[in-house]
Amino acid sequence: MSASDKPSRRLRLCFIGWGAIASRVGELLAERQPAGVAIVAVAVRDAGQVRANLPAGAQLISSPEELAGLDIDMVIEAAGRPAVAIWGEAALRHARSFAVSSASAFTDESMLGLLLSVAEEAGSRILVPSGALGDLGALAAASVLPLDQVRHSIVKPPRAWRGTKAAELVDLDTLTERTEFFAGSAREAAASFPQNANVAVITALSGIGLDRTRVVLVADPHVSRNVHEISASGAFGKLDLRLENEALKTNPKSSEMTALSLVRLIESSVATLVS
Structure with a gap:
Protein backbone atom coordinates (compact mmCIF):
# COMPACT_ATOMS: atom_id res chain seq x y z
CA MET A 1 0.00 0.00 0.00
CA SER A 2 1.45 3.38 -0.99
CA ALA A 3 1.32 6.42 1.27
CA SER A 4 -1.38 7.93 -0.92
CA ASP A 5 -3.53 4.81 -0.52
CA LYS A 6 -3.44 4.77 3.28
CA PRO A 7 -6.63 5.97 4.96
CA SER A 8 -6.33 9.43 6.51
CA ARG A 9 -6.87 9.83 10.24
CA ARG A 10 -10.25 11.19 11.18
CA LEU A 11 -12.02 12.05 14.41
CA ARG A 12 -15.77 12.51 14.51
CA LEU A 13 -16.68 14.18 17.79
CA CYS A 14 -19.79 14.47 19.90
CA PHE A 15 -19.81 16.93 22.80
CA ILE A 16 -22.04 16.33 25.79
CA GLY A 17 -22.99 19.87 26.76
CA TRP A 18 -22.25 23.17 25.06
CA GLY A 19 -21.42 25.43 27.98
CA ALA A 20 -18.34 27.53 28.69
CA ILE A 21 -15.75 24.77 28.26
CA ALA A 22 -17.21 23.01 25.21
CA SER A 23 -17.94 26.23 23.32
CA ARG A 24 -14.38 27.45 24.00
CA VAL A 25 -13.00 24.17 22.62
CA GLY A 26 -15.24 24.57 19.58
CA GLU A 27 -13.98 28.11 19.07
CA LEU A 28 -10.33 27.01 19.23
CA LEU A 29 -10.88 24.07 16.88
CA ALA A 30 -12.58 26.37 14.38
CA GLU A 31 -9.52 28.64 14.49
CA ARG A 32 -6.94 25.86 14.27
CA GLN A 33 -8.83 23.52 11.90
CA PRO A 34 -6.96 20.28 12.66
CA ALA A 35 -7.16 17.93 9.69
CA GLY A 36 -9.69 15.14 10.00
CA VAL A 37 -11.52 16.57 13.03
CA ALA A 38 -15.24 17.29 12.84
CA ILE A 39 -17.81 18.05 15.55
CA VAL A 40 -20.78 16.13 14.19
CA ALA A 41 -23.10 16.17 17.20
CA VAL A 42 -23.78 18.12 20.39
CA ALA A 43 -25.88 16.62 23.17
CA VAL A 44 -28.03 19.05 25.16
CA ARG A 45 -31.03 18.79 27.44
CA ASP A 46 -33.37 20.56 25.04
CA ALA A 47 -32.46 20.12 21.40
CA GLY A 48 -35.19 22.57 20.39
CA GLN A 49 -33.64 25.53 22.21
CA VAL A 50 -31.68 28.01 20.10
CA ARG A 51 -27.97 28.10 21.00
CA ALA A 52 -25.22 30.41 19.87
CA ASN A 53 -21.90 29.42 18.31
CA LEU A 54 -22.79 25.81 17.54
CA PRO A 55 -20.41 24.10 15.09
CA ALA A 56 -21.63 24.26 11.53
CA GLY A 57 -23.45 21.10 10.57
CA ALA A 58 -23.49 19.61 14.07
CA GLN A 59 -26.60 17.62 14.92
CA LEU A 60 -28.32 18.43 18.19
CA ILE A 61 -29.35 15.39 20.21
CA SER A 62 -30.92 15.07 23.65
CA SER A 63 -30.90 11.36 24.55
CA PRO A 64 -28.13 8.74 24.77
CA GLU A 65 -29.98 6.45 22.35
CA GLU A 66 -29.41 8.98 19.58
CA LEU A 67 -25.66 8.25 19.59
CA ALA A 68 -26.38 5.02 17.73
CA GLY A 69 -25.78 5.35 14.01
CA LEU A 70 -23.85 8.63 14.19
CA ASP A 71 -20.49 6.89 13.60
CA ILE A 72 -18.82 8.78 16.46
CA ASP A 73 -15.13 8.26 17.26
CA MET A 74 -14.95 10.23 20.52
CA VAL A 75 -17.62 11.48 22.90
CA ILE A 76 -16.44 14.36 25.10
CA GLU A 77 -18.35 15.08 28.31
CA ALA A 78 -18.28 18.75 29.31
CA ALA A 79 -21.65 19.07 31.03
CA GLY A 80 -21.01 18.34 34.70
CA ARG A 81 -20.89 15.27 36.90
CA PRO A 82 -24.50 14.01 36.39
CA ALA A 83 -23.92 13.77 32.64
CA VAL A 84 -21.28 11.06 33.10
CA ALA A 85 -23.83 8.63 34.51
CA ILE A 86 -26.49 9.59 31.97
CA TRP A 87 -24.35 9.36 28.83
CA GLY A 88 -21.40 7.16 29.80
CA GLU A 89 -22.67 3.69 28.92
CA ALA A 90 -24.09 4.73 25.54
CA ALA A 91 -20.92 6.69 24.73
CA LEU A 92 -18.75 3.64 25.38
CA ARG A 93 -21.00 1.40 23.28
CA HIS A 94 -21.29 3.75 20.30
CA ALA A 95 -17.84 5.41 20.18
CA ARG A 96 -14.23 4.30 20.42
CA SER A 97 -13.57 6.55 23.42
CA PHE A 98 -15.35 8.58 26.08
CA ALA A 99 -13.44 11.60 27.42
CA VAL A 100 -14.65 12.60 30.89
CA SER A 101 -14.03 16.20 31.93
CA SER A 102 -16.07 15.89 35.14
CA ALA A 103 -13.68 13.44 36.79
CA SER A 104 -15.37 13.98 40.17
CA ALA A 105 -17.96 11.47 38.90
CA PHE A 106 -15.38 8.75 39.54
CA THR A 107 -15.73 9.19 43.29
CA ASP A 108 -18.78 6.94 42.76
CA GLU A 109 -17.03 3.57 42.69
CA SER A 110 -20.08 1.62 41.54
CA MET A 111 -20.57 3.86 38.52
CA LEU A 112 -16.88 3.75 37.66
CA GLY A 113 -16.98 -0.03 37.90
CA LEU A 114 -19.96 -0.17 35.55
CA LEU A 115 -18.29 2.07 32.97
CA LEU A 116 -15.07 0.07 33.12
CA SER A 117 -17.05 -3.12 32.57
CA VAL A 118 -18.90 -1.65 29.58
CA ALA A 119 -15.65 -0.34 28.07
CA GLU A 120 -14.05 -3.77 28.43
CA GLU A 121 -17.04 -5.43 26.78
CA ALA A 122 -17.31 -2.90 23.95
CA GLY A 123 -13.58 -2.53 23.31
CA SER A 124 -13.73 1.21 23.94
CA ARG A 125 -11.71 3.43 26.26
CA ILE A 126 -12.37 5.95 29.04
CA LEU A 127 -10.11 8.99 28.76
CA VAL A 128 -9.46 11.46 31.58
CA PRO A 129 -8.11 14.74 30.15
CA SER A 130 -5.52 16.54 32.26
CA GLY A 131 -7.87 19.51 32.57
CA ALA A 132 -6.63 22.54 34.49
CA LEU A 133 -3.37 20.73 35.28
CA SER A 255 -9.58 27.47 33.94
CA GLU A 256 -8.72 28.27 30.35
CA MET A 257 -6.31 25.33 30.57
CA THR A 258 -9.28 22.96 30.92
CA ALA A 259 -10.38 23.85 27.40
CA LEU A 260 -6.81 23.84 26.10
CA SER A 261 -6.21 20.33 27.43
CA LEU A 262 -9.22 19.08 25.48
CA VAL A 263 -7.92 20.73 22.32
CA ARG A 264 -4.59 18.95 22.85
CA LEU A 265 -6.34 15.61 23.45
CA ILE A 266 -8.31 15.99 20.22
CA GLU A 267 -5.40 17.13 18.10
CA SER A 268 -3.08 14.43 19.48
CA SER A 269 -5.61 11.81 18.42
CA VAL A 270 -5.06 12.65 14.75
CA ALA A 271 -1.49 13.96 14.84
CA THR A 272 1.36 12.16 13.08
CA LEU A 273 3.88 13.29 15.72
CA VAL A 274 2.78 13.30 19.38
CA SER A 275 5.10 14.67 22.05
Missing part, protein backbone atom coordinates in the same frame (compact mmCIF):
# COMPACT_ATOMS: atom_id res chain seq x y z
CA GLY A 134 -2.10 20.78 31.70
CA ASP A 135 -0.19 17.50 31.97
CA LEU A 136 0.61 15.14 34.84
CA GLY A 137 2.83 12.81 32.88
CA ALA A 138 5.62 13.16 35.43
CA LEU A 139 3.39 12.15 38.33
CA ALA A 140 1.93 9.22 36.39
CA ALA A 141 5.44 8.05 35.51
CA ALA A 142 6.57 8.45 39.12
CA SER A 143 3.70 6.22 40.28
CA VAL A 144 5.29 3.24 38.51
CA LEU A 145 7.40 3.04 41.68
CA PRO A 146 5.91 3.43 45.18
CA LEU A 147 4.78 6.94 46.10
CA ASP A 148 4.91 8.10 49.71
CA GLN A 149 2.66 11.13 49.45
CA VAL A 150 0.84 13.42 47.02
CA ARG A 151 -0.58 16.79 48.07
CA HIS A 152 -2.65 19.11 45.89
CA SER A 153 -3.52 22.65 46.98
CA ILE A 154 -6.15 24.51 44.95
CA VAL A 155 -5.94 28.27 45.43
CA LYS A 156 -8.53 30.55 43.83
CA PRO A 157 -9.77 34.11 44.31
CA PRO A 158 -12.85 34.34 46.57
CA ARG A 159 -15.20 35.03 43.63
CA ALA A 160 -14.33 31.62 42.16
CA TRP A 161 -15.62 29.90 45.32
CA ARG A 162 -18.98 31.70 45.38
CA GLY A 163 -21.96 29.43 44.97
CA THR A 164 -20.14 26.50 46.60
CA LYS A 165 -19.93 25.10 50.14
CA ALA A 166 -16.97 27.42 50.71
CA ALA A 167 -19.48 30.21 51.34
CA GLU A 168 -20.73 28.26 54.37
CA LEU A 169 -17.22 27.86 55.78
CA VAL A 170 -15.74 31.32 55.30
CA ASP A 171 -16.97 34.85 54.55
CA LEU A 172 -15.77 35.20 50.97
CA ASP A 173 -16.73 38.88 50.76
CA THR A 174 -14.53 40.06 53.64
CA LEU A 175 -11.38 37.96 53.25
CA THR A 176 -8.14 39.93 53.54
CA GLU A 177 -5.62 37.07 53.55
CA ARG A 178 -5.05 33.56 52.20
CA THR A 179 -7.47 31.23 54.01
CA GLU A 180 -7.57 27.42 53.95
CA PHE A 181 -11.15 26.26 54.43
CA PHE A 182 -10.90 22.56 53.57
CA ALA A 183 -8.36 19.77 53.99
CA GLY A 184 -9.07 16.13 53.25
CA SER A 185 -8.79 13.41 50.65
CA ALA A 186 -9.26 13.92 46.92
CA ARG A 187 -12.44 11.87 47.15
CA GLU A 188 -13.87 14.14 49.85
CA ALA A 189 -12.83 17.33 48.05
CA ALA A 190 -14.31 16.31 44.71
CA ALA A 191 -17.53 15.09 46.31
CA SER A 192 -18.04 18.33 48.25
CA PHE A 193 -16.74 20.77 45.60
CA PRO A 194 -17.38 19.06 42.23
CA GLN A 195 -16.98 22.21 40.15
CA ASN A 196 -13.85 23.61 41.80
CA ALA A 197 -12.06 20.47 43.03
CA ASN A 198 -12.92 18.20 40.12
CA VAL A 199 -9.27 18.42 39.10
CA ALA A 200 -8.14 16.75 42.34
CA VAL A 201 -9.49 13.46 40.97
CA ILE A 202 -7.15 13.77 37.99
CA THR A 203 -4.20 14.13 40.36
CA ALA A 204 -5.41 11.14 42.36
CA LEU A 205 -5.84 8.92 39.30
CA SER A 206 -2.35 9.87 38.12
CA GLY A 207 -0.76 9.06 41.48
CA ILE A 208 -1.82 7.19 44.62
CA GLY A 209 -5.60 7.19 44.43
CA LEU A 210 -8.59 9.10 45.72
CA ASP A 211 -8.19 8.28 49.40
CA ARG A 212 -4.43 8.77 49.82
CA THR A 213 -4.13 12.02 47.85
CA ARG A 214 -4.40 14.98 50.22
CA VAL A 215 -6.20 18.11 49.03
CA VAL A 216 -6.25 21.60 50.51
CA LEU A 217 -8.71 24.23 49.24
CA VAL A 218 -7.82 27.89 49.62
CA ALA A 219 -9.48 31.26 49.01
CA ASP A 220 -6.93 34.03 48.50
CA PRO A 221 -7.94 37.64 47.73
CA HIS A 222 -4.38 38.34 46.55
CA VAL A 223 -4.47 35.98 43.56
CA SER A 224 -6.19 36.69 40.25
CA ARG A 225 -5.64 33.28 38.66
CA ASN A 226 -6.64 29.73 39.60
CA VAL A 227 -3.53 28.20 41.17
CA HIS A 228 -2.62 24.53 41.56
CA GLU A 229 0.28 23.49 43.79
CA ILE A 230 1.15 19.79 43.59
CA SER A 231 3.90 18.03 45.50
CA ALA A 232 4.82 14.36 45.54
CA SER A 233 7.62 12.21 46.92
CA GLY A 234 8.52 8.56 46.67
CA ALA A 235 11.03 6.11 45.28
CA PHE A 236 11.40 8.26 42.13
CA GLY A 237 12.51 11.35 44.08
CA LYS A 238 10.57 14.59 44.69
CA LEU A 239 8.22 16.60 42.51
CA ASP A 240 6.89 20.14 42.93
CA LEU A 241 4.53 21.61 40.36
CA ARG A 242 2.78 24.99 40.36
CA LEU A 243 0.38 26.26 37.71
CA GLU A 244 -1.31 29.65 37.56
CA ASN A 245 -4.22 29.40 35.15
CA GLU A 246 -6.32 32.18 33.72
CA ALA A 247 -9.99 31.58 34.44
CA LEU A 248 -12.42 31.13 31.59
CA LYS A 249 -13.97 34.51 30.89
CA THR A 250 -17.43 32.95 30.90
CA ASN A 251 -16.93 30.82 34.04
CA PRO A 252 -14.47 31.82 36.82
CA LYS A 253 -14.76 28.37 38.43
CA SER A 254 -13.01 26.81 35.41
Whole structure:
Protein backbone atom coordinates (compact mmCIF):
# COMPACT_ATOMS: atom_id res chain seq x y z
CA MET A 1 0.00 0.00 0.00
CA SER A 2 1.45 3.38 -0.99
CA ALA A 3 1.32 6.42 1.27
CA SER A 4 -1.38 7.93 -0.92
CA ASP A 5 -3.53 4.81 -0.52
CA LYS A 6 -3.44 4.77 3.28
CA PRO A 7 -6.63 5.97 4.96
CA SER A 8 -6.33 9.43 6.51
CA ARG A 9 -6.87 9.83 10.24
CA ARG A 10 -10.25 11.19 11.18
CA LEU A 11 -12.02 12.05 14.41
CA ARG A 12 -15.77 12.51 14.51
CA LEU A 13 -16.68 14.18 17.79
CA CYS A 14 -19.79 14.47 19.90
CA PHE A 15 -19.81 16.93 22.80
CA ILE A 16 -22.04 16.33 25.79
CA GLY A 17 -22.99 19.87 26.76
CA TRP A 18 -22.25 23.17 25.06
CA GLY A 19 -21.42 25.43 27.98
CA ALA A 20 -18.34 27.53 28.69
CA ILE A 21 -15.75 24.77 28.26
CA ALA A 22 -17.21 23.01 25.21
CA SER A 23 -17.94 26.23 23.32
CA ARG A 24 -14.38 27.45 24.00
CA VAL A 25 -13.00 24.17 22.62
CA GLY A 26 -15.24 24.57 19.58
CA GLU A 27 -13.98 28.11 19.07
CA LEU A 28 -10.33 27.01 19.23
CA LEU A 29 -10.88 24.07 16.88
CA ALA A 30 -12.58 26.37 14.38
CA GLU A 31 -9.52 28.64 14.49
CA ARG A 32 -6.94 25.86 14.27
CA GLN A 33 -8.83 23.52 11.90
CA PRO A 34 -6.96 20.28 12.66
CA ALA A 35 -7.16 17.93 9.69
CA GLY A 36 -9.69 15.14 10.00
CA VAL A 37 -11.52 16.57 13.03
CA ALA A 38 -15.24 17.29 12.84
CA ILE A 39 -17.81 18.05 15.55
CA VAL A 40 -20.78 16.13 14.19
CA ALA A 41 -23.10 16.17 17.20
CA VAL A 42 -23.78 18.12 20.39
CA ALA A 43 -25.88 16.62 23.17
CA VAL A 44 -28.03 19.05 25.16
CA ARG A 45 -31.03 18.79 27.44
CA ASP A 46 -33.37 20.56 25.04
CA ALA A 47 -32.46 20.12 21.40
CA GLY A 48 -35.19 22.57 20.39
CA GLN A 49 -33.64 25.53 22.21
CA VAL A 50 -31.68 28.01 20.10
CA ARG A 51 -27.97 28.10 21.00
CA ALA A 52 -25.22 30.41 19.87
CA ASN A 53 -21.90 29.42 18.31
CA LEU A 54 -22.79 25.81 17.54
CA PRO A 55 -20.41 24.10 15.09
CA ALA A 56 -21.63 24.26 11.53
CA GLY A 57 -23.45 21.10 10.57
CA ALA A 58 -23.49 19.61 14.07
CA GLN A 59 -26.60 17.62 14.92
CA LEU A 60 -28.32 18.43 18.19
CA ILE A 61 -29.35 15.39 20.21
CA SER A 62 -30.92 15.07 23.65
CA SER A 63 -30.90 11.36 24.55
CA PRO A 64 -28.13 8.74 24.77
CA GLU A 65 -29.98 6.45 22.35
CA GLU A 66 -29.41 8.98 19.58
CA LEU A 67 -25.66 8.25 19.59
CA ALA A 68 -26.38 5.02 17.73
CA GLY A 69 -25.78 5.35 14.01
CA LEU A 70 -23.85 8.63 14.19
CA ASP A 71 -20.49 6.89 13.60
CA ILE A 72 -18.82 8.78 16.46
CA ASP A 73 -15.13 8.26 17.26
CA MET A 74 -14.95 10.23 20.52
CA VAL A 75 -17.62 11.48 22.90
CA ILE A 76 -16.44 14.36 25.10
CA GLU A 77 -18.35 15.08 28.31
CA ALA A 78 -18.28 18.75 29.31
CA ALA A 79 -21.65 19.07 31.03
CA GLY A 80 -21.01 18.34 34.70
CA ARG A 81 -20.89 15.27 36.90
CA PRO A 82 -24.50 14.01 36.39
CA ALA A 83 -23.92 13.77 32.64
CA VAL A 84 -21.28 11.06 33.10
CA ALA A 85 -23.83 8.63 34.51
CA ILE A 86 -26.49 9.59 31.97
CA TRP A 87 -24.35 9.36 28.83
CA GLY A 88 -21.40 7.16 29.80
CA GLU A 89 -22.67 3.69 28.92
CA ALA A 90 -24.09 4.73 25.54
CA ALA A 91 -20.92 6.69 24.73
CA LEU A 92 -18.75 3.64 25.38
CA ARG A 93 -21.00 1.40 23.28
CA HIS A 94 -21.29 3.75 20.30
CA ALA A 95 -17.84 5.41 20.18
CA ARG A 96 -14.23 4.30 20.42
CA SER A 97 -13.57 6.55 23.42
CA PHE A 98 -15.35 8.58 26.08
CA ALA A 99 -13.44 11.60 27.42
CA VAL A 100 -14.65 12.60 30.89
CA SER A 101 -14.03 16.20 31.93
CA SER A 102 -16.07 15.89 35.14
CA ALA A 103 -13.68 13.44 36.79
CA SER A 104 -15.37 13.98 40.17
CA ALA A 105 -17.96 11.47 38.90
CA PHE A 106 -15.38 8.75 39.54
CA THR A 107 -15.73 9.19 43.29
CA ASP A 108 -18.78 6.94 42.76
CA GLU A 109 -17.03 3.57 42.69
CA SER A 110 -20.08 1.62 41.54
CA MET A 111 -20.57 3.86 38.52
CA LEU A 112 -16.88 3.75 37.66
CA GLY A 113 -16.98 -0.03 37.90
CA LEU A 114 -19.96 -0.17 35.55
CA LEU A 115 -18.29 2.07 32.97
CA LEU A 116 -15.07 0.07 33.12
CA SER A 117 -17.05 -3.12 32.57
CA VAL A 118 -18.90 -1.65 29.58
CA ALA A 119 -15.65 -0.34 28.07
CA GLU A 120 -14.05 -3.77 28.43
CA GLU A 121 -17.04 -5.43 26.78
CA ALA A 122 -17.31 -2.90 23.95
CA GLY A 123 -13.58 -2.53 23.31
CA SER A 124 -13.73 1.21 23.94
CA ARG A 125 -11.71 3.43 26.26
CA ILE A 126 -12.37 5.95 29.04
CA LEU A 127 -10.11 8.99 28.76
CA VAL A 128 -9.46 11.46 31.58
CA PRO A 129 -8.11 14.74 30.15
CA SER A 130 -5.52 16.54 32.26
CA GLY A 131 -7.87 19.51 32.57
CA ALA A 132 -6.63 22.54 34.49
CA LEU A 133 -3.37 20.73 35.28
CA GLY A 134 -2.10 20.78 31.70
CA ASP A 135 -0.19 17.50 31.97
CA LEU A 136 0.61 15.14 34.84
CA GLY A 137 2.83 12.81 32.88
CA ALA A 138 5.62 13.16 35.43
CA LEU A 139 3.39 12.15 38.33
CA ALA A 140 1.93 9.22 36.39
CA ALA A 141 5.44 8.05 35.51
CA ALA A 142 6.57 8.45 39.12
CA SER A 143 3.70 6.22 40.28
CA VAL A 144 5.29 3.24 38.51
CA LEU A 145 7.40 3.04 41.68
CA PRO A 146 5.91 3.43 45.18
CA LEU A 147 4.78 6.94 46.10
CA ASP A 148 4.91 8.10 49.71
CA GLN A 149 2.66 11.13 49.45
CA VAL A 150 0.84 13.42 47.02
CA ARG A 151 -0.58 16.79 48.07
CA HIS A 152 -2.65 19.11 45.89
CA SER A 153 -3.52 22.65 46.98
CA ILE A 154 -6.15 24.51 44.95
CA VAL A 155 -5.94 28.27 45.43
CA LYS A 156 -8.53 30.55 43.83
CA PRO A 157 -9.77 34.11 44.31
CA PRO A 158 -12.85 34.34 46.57
CA ARG A 159 -15.20 35.03 43.63
CA ALA A 160 -14.33 31.62 42.16
CA TRP A 161 -15.62 29.90 45.32
CA ARG A 162 -18.98 31.70 45.38
CA GLY A 163 -21.96 29.43 44.97
CA THR A 164 -20.14 26.50 46.60
CA LYS A 165 -19.93 25.10 50.14
CA ALA A 166 -16.97 27.42 50.71
CA ALA A 167 -19.48 30.21 51.34
CA GLU A 168 -20.73 28.26 54.37
CA LEU A 169 -17.22 27.86 55.78
CA VAL A 170 -15.74 31.32 55.30
CA ASP A 171 -16.97 34.85 54.55
CA LEU A 172 -15.77 35.20 50.97
CA ASP A 173 -16.73 38.88 50.76
CA THR A 174 -14.53 40.06 53.64
CA LEU A 175 -11.38 37.96 53.25
CA THR A 176 -8.14 39.93 53.54
CA GLU A 177 -5.62 37.07 53.55
CA ARG A 178 -5.05 33.56 52.20
CA THR A 179 -7.47 31.23 54.01
CA GLU A 180 -7.57 27.42 53.95
CA PHE A 181 -11.15 26.26 54.43
CA PHE A 182 -10.90 22.56 53.57
CA ALA A 183 -8.36 19.77 53.99
CA GLY A 184 -9.07 16.13 53.25
CA SER A 185 -8.79 13.41 50.65
CA ALA A 186 -9.26 13.92 46.92
CA ARG A 187 -12.44 11.87 47.15
CA GLU A 188 -13.87 14.14 49.85
CA ALA A 189 -12.83 17.33 48.05
CA ALA A 190 -14.31 16.31 44.71
CA ALA A 191 -17.53 15.09 46.31
CA SER A 192 -18.04 18.33 48.25
CA PHE A 193 -16.74 20.77 45.60
CA PRO A 194 -17.38 19.06 42.23
CA GLN A 195 -16.98 22.21 40.15
CA ASN A 196 -13.85 23.61 41.80
CA ALA A 197 -12.06 20.47 43.03
CA ASN A 198 -12.92 18.20 40.12
CA VAL A 199 -9.27 18.42 39.10
CA ALA A 200 -8.14 16.75 42.34
CA VAL A 201 -9.49 13.46 40.97
CA ILE A 202 -7.15 13.77 37.99
CA THR A 203 -4.20 14.13 40.36
CA ALA A 204 -5.41 11.14 42.36
CA LEU A 205 -5.84 8.92 39.30
CA SER A 206 -2.35 9.87 38.12
CA GLY A 207 -0.76 9.06 41.48
CA ILE A 208 -1.82 7.19 44.62
CA GLY A 209 -5.60 7.19 44.43
CA LEU A 210 -8.59 9.10 45.72
CA ASP A 211 -8.19 8.28 49.40
CA ARG A 212 -4.43 8.77 49.82
CA THR A 213 -4.13 12.02 47.85
CA ARG A 214 -4.40 14.98 50.22
CA VAL A 215 -6.20 18.11 49.03
CA VAL A 216 -6.25 21.60 50.51
CA LEU A 217 -8.71 24.23 49.24
CA VAL A 218 -7.82 27.89 49.62
CA ALA A 219 -9.48 31.26 49.01
CA ASP A 220 -6.93 34.03 48.50
CA PRO A 221 -7.94 37.64 47.73
CA HIS A 222 -4.38 38.34 46.55
CA VAL A 223 -4.47 35.98 43.56
CA SER A 224 -6.19 36.69 40.25
CA ARG A 225 -5.64 33.28 38.66
CA ASN A 226 -6.64 29.73 39.60
CA VAL A 227 -3.53 28.20 41.17
CA HIS A 228 -2.62 24.53 41.56
CA GLU A 229 0.28 23.49 43.79
CA ILE A 230 1.15 19.79 43.59
CA SER A 231 3.90 18.03 45.50
CA ALA A 232 4.82 14.36 45.54
CA SER A 233 7.62 12.21 46.92
CA GLY A 234 8.52 8.56 46.67
CA ALA A 235 11.03 6.11 45.28
CA PHE A 236 11.40 8.26 42.13
CA GLY A 237 12.51 11.35 44.08
CA LYS A 238 10.57 14.59 44.69
CA LEU A 239 8.22 16.60 42.51
CA ASP A 240 6.89 20.14 42.93
CA LEU A 241 4.53 21.61 40.36
CA ARG A 242 2.78 24.99 40.36
CA LEU A 243 0.38 26.26 37.71
CA GLU A 244 -1.31 29.65 37.56
CA ASN A 245 -4.22 29.40 35.15
CA GLU A 246 -6.32 32.18 33.72
CA ALA A 247 -9.99 31.58 34.44
CA LEU A 248 -12.42 31.13 31.59
CA LYS A 249 -13.97 34.51 30.89
CA THR A 250 -17.43 32.95 30.90
CA ASN A 251 -16.93 30.82 34.04
CA PRO A 252 -14.47 31.82 36.82
CA LYS A 253 -14.76 28.37 38.43
CA SER A 254 -13.01 26.81 35.41
CA SER A 255 -9.58 27.47 33.94
CA GLU A 256 -8.72 28.27 30.35
CA MET A 257 -6.31 25.33 30.57
CA THR A 258 -9.28 22.96 30.92
CA ALA A 259 -10.38 23.85 27.40
CA LEU A 260 -6.81 23.84 26.10
CA SER A 261 -6.21 20.33 27.43
CA LEU A 262 -9.22 19.08 25.48
CA VAL A 263 -7.92 20.73 22.32
CA ARG A 264 -4.59 18.95 22.85
CA LEU A 265 -6.34 15.61 23.45
CA ILE A 266 -8.31 15.99 20.22
CA GLU A 267 -5.40 17.13 18.10
CA SER A 268 -3.08 14.43 19.48
CA SER A 269 -5.61 11.81 18.42
CA VAL A 270 -5.06 12.65 14.75
CA ALA A 271 -1.49 13.96 14.84
CA THR A 272 1.36 12.16 13.08
CA LEU A 273 3.88 13.29 15.72
CA VAL A 274 2.78 13.30 19.38
CA SER A 275 5.10 14.67 22.05
